Amino acid sequence: MSDTLEAHQLMDEWLLHLRGINGAAEKTISAYRQDVAAFLGFITTHKGMGCSKAALASIDIKDMRAWMAASRRAGLGARSLARALSSVKSFYRWLGEQFNLPITSVLATRAPKFEKPLPRPVEANAAKALIDCVEIQAKQGWVGARDVAVMTLLYGCGMRISEALGLNGDAAPLPDSLKIMGKGGKQRLIPVLPIAKQAVQTYLRLCPHPQEADQPLFRGVRGGRLNPRAIQKVMEQSRMQLGLPASATPHAMRHSFATHLLEAGGDLRSIQELLGHASLTSTQAYTAINQAHLMEVYRKTHPSGS
Known part of the structure; x- marks a missing residue:
């Protein structure tokens, strides 16, 4: 099994858990998959090696900042990046529970600040x-x-x-x-x-x-x-x-x-x-x-x- 395949299989297991145990909606599952798959793709390139379980465990705060910076350069807005970070953190919490991987650096990463627009009701x-x-x-x-x-x-x-x-x-x-x-x-x-x-x-x-x-x-x-x-x-x-x-x-x-x-x-x-x-x-x-x-x-x- 290749390292990259291993990471994506882990992602699939996590999404299956969300769907079966937490009852997450299909739109939510799809958004999570998109966010985490993009993160795994970046880590593979950034680390210069297959995205194995070991690679996921080695992620530190510098890697997280590099991913966020690259995402912003690619045109991802602050709100979308905050959502993607939330997805990645959810994935890592599951990894920590299932395999006892170190997740402190990922969970400690702060989302970019953005001004959340107020709802606009009708009089x-x-x-x-x-x-x-x-x-x-x-x-x-x-x-x-x-x-x-x-x-x-x-x-x-x-x-x-x-x-x-x-x-x-x-x-x-x-x-x-x-x-x-x-x-x-x-x-x-x-x-x-x-x-x-x-x-x-x-x-x-x-x-x-x-x-x-x-x-x-x-x-x-x-x-x-x-x-x-x-x-x-x-x-x-x-x-x-x-x-x-x-x-x-x-x-x-x-x-x-x-x-x-x-x-x-x-x-x-x-x-x-x-x-x-x-x-x-x-x-x-x-x-x-x-x-x-x-x-x-x-x-x-x-x-x-x-």
Whole structure:
């Protein structure tokens, strides 16, 4: 077995572990594979020898800095490099557990600093206007009702578009609390507002395709599962008509859900659970949005603000 083959087999074993034990999603697995394979390729060239288990064990902080510098020169942005480093660290933690390899240098490597952009929600009145506007874009009444139902779930329940479009017929009629399968196969329970229930029922009443438990809840014109692009497109048309910025996307409706909950007095931990964030850090971004909004109001209304 060649040294390089050994390293890639180790990577495959690690990914199999993530998929089987941790239930990682296929997109996550694919991203990890890409990041770690690129790292192994660099180490092979940098060390001038096959990337064996011994080579992996010999990696020190200088090697890590050389990899990061080479990645940046190749055009990898700070955010993407931080993600790649996280992937490599995850791989090394597994190597340490399985083979007792020294991993201190890799884990001690610091990610490049980058300014994480704040989520850009849609104002409450604009969110409602968007939901009203998408209905009139469709040539068929049932398609308009479908788009309204999807948008209402995004804004009223904080669902990701993939989560809403991933629902099957057995989800209807929507219950008071709906179990959602989110990122990484993690489940969460979200409350369903009466307006969301009504929007879905209106759509189902008009939909020409039969409601079947094991078939998609939201259907395309030909009857297959609705493509996210259809919702993105109708949102683009609606925001142009309303004069809203390009940041008014389907995902922005989820941001709006979180921001407006926070403004209404919701606590971060509850919002984290509703959104399905793995870390509270992700949810805390909405605190910054709220503070920025308050400062903008202050500047506009305070006598000394102008």
